[in-house]
Amino acid sequence: DTGVSQNPRHKITKRGQNVTFRCDPISEHNRLYWYRQTLGQGPEFLTYFQNEAQLEKSRLLSDRFSAERPKGSFSTLEIQRTEQGDSAMYLCASSPLGGVRNEQFFGPGTRLTVL
């Protein structure tokens, strides 16, 4: 399978714990995006990378959220001191550099439940 992959697929944690999610984009895609989706809503853009550079992070929901892409390949999204309101599906997407229309391809997501 050469699509976007995400791990874990499901994460259950207790309030106050830190969690980290991983995304592996399509191999030739330079751009990587993180989104959050809650029930009944469309995905909400959080941040994006072009190679290892994080070019947009103002949409991250709070300073508890951070993302990295140290080598320009896979990326991690960390949530510190989780709250019940963080329960959602976290989606990763990638797109190729030079794609004029910015068509993005999504991974299967990580479903987070905060108890």
Add this chain to the structure above:
Amino acid sequence: RKEVEQDPGPFNVPEGATVAFNCTYSNSASQSFFWYRQDCRKEPKLLMSVYSSGNEDGRFTAQLNRASQYISLLIRDSKLSDSATYLCVVTGGGGADGLTFGKGTHLIIQP
């Protein structure tokens, strides 16, 4: 005003019928437009890009009206497998920005 607005439905449509969805967007600087399809508890999948001249892909036709800032999707000869949520999506003016999604329109095709 929300950035992308869609009628959430649900639209209950008999198999074989034609169904149309519209959405409106608020950012006149939006550059690119898409329809994504999302099945229950799955990731969004790109259905089609939307071009100013309108475009067709099999049973699906998309139209863009920049002056009125609305996008439409027409599905002809609907199939049971078309049942899903259809997400209207625009990009900002930056080209490589994150996508802005509507809440989606829920479509149920009935046998």
